[in-house]
Amino acid sequence: MECLLPIGPYHPVLSEPEYFKIRVEDGRVVEVDFRVGYNHRGIEKILEGRTGQGVVPIVERICGICNFAHTTCFCNAVERIAGVKLPERADWMRTLTAELERIQSHLLWLGLYADAMGFETLFMHIWKEREGVMRIFEEAFGNRVTKGLNTLGGVRWDIKNEGKIRGVAERIMRYSDELEKEFSSRLVKSRLEGVGVLERKDAKRLSLVGPVARASGIKFDIRRIMPYNAYRELRPEIYTEKDGDCLARVRVRIFEVRESCRLVLECLEGMPEGKLKTGLEFRDGETVGRVEAPRGENLHFVSIKEGRIARVRVRPPTFANFSAVPYMLLGERTADIPVVILSIDPCFSCMDRIAVYNERGERICRF
Amino acid sequence: MISRSPWLYHFNSGGCNGCDIELIASIAPGFDLERLGCVLKGSPRHADILLVTGCVTKQAEKRLKRIYSQLAEKKIVIAIGSCALSGGAFRSSYNRAGPVDRIIPVDIYIPGCPPRPQAIIHGIKTALERL
Numbered sequence: 383m384e385c386l387l388p389i390g391p392y393h394p395v396l397s398e399p400e401y402f403k404i405r406v407e408d409g410r411v412v413e414v415d416f417r418v419g420y421n422h423r424g425i426e427k428i429l430e431g432r433t434g435q436g437v438v439p440i441v442e443r444i445c446g447i448c449n450f451a452h453t454t455c456f457c458n459a460v461e462r463i464a465g466v467k468l469p470e471r472a473d474w475m476r477t478l479t480a481e482l483e484r485i486q487s488h489l490l491w492l493g494l495y496a497d498a499m500g501f502e503t504l505f506m507h508i509w510k511e512r513e514g515v516m517r518i519f520e521e522a523f524g525n526r527v528t529k530g531l532n533t534l535g536g537v538r539w540d541i542k543n544e545g546k547i548r549g550v551a552e553r554i555m556r557y558s559d560e561l562e563k564e565f566s567s568r569l570v571k572s573r574l575e576g577v578g579v580l581e582r583k584d585a586k587r588l589s590l591v592g593p594v595a596r597a598s599g600i601k602f603d604i605r606r607i608m609p610y611n612a613y614r615e616l617r618p619e620i621y622t623e624k625d626g627d628c629l630a631r632v633r634v635r636i637f638e639v640r641e642s643c644r645l646v647l648e649c650l651e652g653m654p655e656g657k658l659k660t661g662l663e664f665r666d667g668e669t670v671g672r673v674e675a676p677r678g679e680n681l682h683f684v685s686i687k688e689g690r691i692a693r694v695r696v697r698p699p700t701f702a703n704f705s706a707v708p709y710m711l712l713g714e715r716t717a718d719i720p721v722v723i724l725s726i727d728p729c730f731s732c733m734d735r736i737a738v739y740n741e742r743g744e745r746i747c748r749f
Numbered sequence: 750m751i752s753r754s755p756w757l758y759h760f761n762s763g764g765c766n767g768c769d770i771e772l773i774a775s776i777a778p779g780f781d782l783e784r785l786g787c788v789l790k791g792s793p794r795h796a797d798i799l800l801v802t803g804c805v806t807k808q809a810e811k812r813l814k815r816i817y818s819q820l821a822e823k824k825i826v827i828a829i830g831s832c833a834l835s836g837g838a839f840r841s842s843y844n845r846a847g848p849v850d851r852i853i854p855v856d857i858y859i860p861g862c863p864p865r866p867q868a869i870i871h872g873i874k875t876a877l878e879r880l
C-alpha cells in the first residue's frame with residue numbers, strides 16, 4: 383500500500399517548523415521531499431548597513447542554542463579584517479565558553495533524542511545535568527542562554543566562578559560514562575542500531591560536517607584543521623565512528639561531551655592573565671570566519687565597505703547536513719522517521735536563510 | 750489554590766530557539782512546571798493554553814491564526830520573549846508579520862530575551878488563576 387505522509391510544518395515531533403513530504407510504501411519510506419524557511423527572519427538583511435558593537439547581539443540571535451559559536455565566528459572574522467590581535471585571555475575565554483556551550487548543546491540534544499525514542503526518564507536525567515551548565519552561565523554572564531560575552535575585539539567579562547565550573551565539568555565527565563552505558567543498553571540499541579545509515583562515501587559526497595560526518599568516519603573538525611582562538615594550543619581529540627547509523631551519532635556526541643569537559647578543565651588550568659579586550663575599528667575588506675559549532679562547521683562570510691557591514695552570509699552546520707536527511711530516510715520504517723530526522727540535530731533557526739519572492743511580491747518558493 | 754490542570758501547546762513562530770529551550774528547561778527537573786498540573790501536548794485541540802514564542806514570520810502568520818482557532822475554549826494565549834512581544838532583535842525584519850498581539854489576542858506577556866524559566870512559570874501560574 384502506498385500513501386503520502388505529511389509531517390509538519392508544525393508537528394509535535396519537531397520542535398521547530400519545517401515540512402516533510404514523505405511517500406511510504408508498505409511501511410517503508412520511498413521518497414522524501416522537504417521544505418524549510420518557516421523560520422526565516424532575514425537576519426542577514428537586518429545586519430546590512432550597520433556598524434559598531436551593536437551588531438553582535440543581533441548575530442547572537444541567529445540561534446539560541448549555539449549563539450556563542452555564531453558570535454565567535456562573526457567576531458573572529460571582523461577582527462581579522464580589522465587586523466586586530468586579541469589579548470590572550472580573551473582567546474582563552476572564548477574557547478572556555480565555546481566548550482561549555484558544546485557540553486550544553488550536546489546534552490540538550492541527547493535529552494531530546496531520548497525523548498524522541500520514547501525514553502522520557504532519560505530525557506529528564508540528562509536535562510538535570512545540563513541545568514548545571516546553565517546555572518554557570520547565569521552566574522557568570524547574567525543570562526542563561528544568550529550570553530552577551532563576545533564583543534568585537536575581545537570579551538566583556540571575566541569569569542568569577544572557576545571553582546564551580548571545575549566542579550560541573552568533573553561531574554558531567556563522570557556522568558558521560560553513565561550516559562554511554564545508558565545508550566548502549568539493549569533497548570536503545572534495538573531502536574538505533576543500523577537505522578539511518580549513511581556511508582562514508584555518501585557523507586563525503588554531500589559535504590557533511592560535524593558529528594554527523596564524524597559518525598560516518600570522516601575526520602573533520604575545524605578546531606584541528608584551522609585552529610582558532612586557544613585551540614592553537616589545546617588539541618582536542620577527534621573521535622570518529624565507522625557505522626554511520628543513529629547510534630554512531632549518539633556515541634560521537636557522548637564522546638565529545640567528555641572531551642569538552644576535559645578541554646574546559648584544561649582551559650581553567652592554562653588561562654593566562656591579562657587584558658580582556660582591545661579597541662577595534664571597522665575596516666573595509668572581506669573574509670570568512672570558520673568555527674566548529676556544536677553541530678559542525680559554522681561559516682560566516684563578512685564583507686565590510688565604508689566602515690559598514692555590506693553583506694553577511696551565514697552558512698550554519700545544519701544547512702550542510704540537512705541534505706543528507708532524505709538519503710538517511712530512504713528505506714527506513716515509518717516509525718523510525720523521527721529518530722532519523724533528529725539524528726542530525728537539526729537547528730532550523732540557524733538554517734532558514736532564504737525566502738524567494740516573485741516580482742509581484744508573492745512568495746514563490748522557500749529553502 | 751489550583752483547581753485545574755491545563756494542557757499547554759507550544760508554537761514556535763520563528764524565533765532564535767532561545768525561548769523554546771527555556772520553555773523545555775522549565776519543564777525539566779530543576780524547575781518542574783509539571784507540578785502545576787501542566788503538560789505539553791502535541792495538538793492544540795487538547796490544549797487550554799497556547800504558548801507562542803518568536804517574532805511570527807510571514808509564513809507562520811496564517812498558521813498561527815488557524816492554530817488559535819483550534820484551541821480548546823477559554824483560549825488563553827501567552828506570548829514568551831521580546832520578539833513575540835515587540836519583534837525584539839528582528840524588529841526591522843522584512844519577513845515579520847508580528848508581534849503576536851497583532852494577530853491573535855494575547856492574555857499574558859512574558860518579557861526577556863529569553864525570559865528565565867522562573868518568569869515563564871510565573872506567567873503560566875498567572876494564567877492558571879484566570880482559567
Ligand code: SF4
Pocket residue numbers: 443446528764765766767768769802803804829830831832833837838861862863864
Ligand atoms: S526573545 Fe530572544 S531568545 Fe527568545 S526567541 Fe526571540 S531572540 Fe530568541
